[in-house]
Amino acid sequence: MNIQYAIAGGKVYILEANPRASRTVPLVTVPEWAMDKVADAVRKLTELGFKVYATRGTKEFLDGAGVSSELVLELQEGRPNTVDAIENRKIQLVFNVPVGRKGKDG
Numbered sequence: 001m002n003i004q005y006a007i008a009g010g011k012v013y014i015l016e017a018n019p020r021a022s023r024t025v026p027l028v029t030v031p032e033w034a035m036d037k038v039a040d041a042v043r044k045l046t047e048l049g050f051k052v053y054a055t056r057g058t059k060e061f062l063d064g065a066g067v068s069s070e071l072v073l074e075l076q077e078g079r080p081n082t083v084d085a086i087e088n089r090k091i092q093l094v095f096n097v098p099v100g101r102k103g104k105d106g
Contacts, residue, residue: 011037026093027072027082028062029055034097035062042095043067053091055082 028042035058046052046068054062054069056077062069072091073081085091 011040025051025053025091026095027053027055027085027091028058028069028095029074029082030058030095030097032057032061038095038097039065039067042069053085 026042026045028038030038039062042052042054042062043065052062052067052069053072055072055074059069059071072085073079075081075083080088082091086094
C-alpha cells in the first residue's frame with residue numbers, strides 16, 4: 001500500500017492512495033486537540049473506499065463531522081480491542097497522536 005501525503009499548516013493532506021491495491025484498514029485514535037487536524041485526511045480515506053476504525057471519542061467526533069467509521073474499543077474498555085484488531089490483522093495502519101509519557105491524565 002502506498003499513501004502519499006503532505007503535512008502543512010498543522011493538517012494532513014492525502015495526495016494519493018489506492019485502497020483497491022491492498023486490504024489496508026486504518027485505525028484513527030487521536031486526542032481532542034488533534035481531531036480537527038485529521039478529520040479531512042480520514043474523510044478522504046473513506047471517500048477513496050477505505051473502511052476506518054476509530055476509538056470511541058474519535059468516532060464520536062468523526063460522526064459529528066459526517067465521516068464514517070467503525071468503533072474499536074480501547075484496551076481498558078474490554079475486548080475485542082485495538083490490540084486484538086491489530087493482532088487479528090483487521091487493522092494495518094494506525095493514525096495516533098501521542099499525548100506524552102503520562103497519557104491522557106498527565
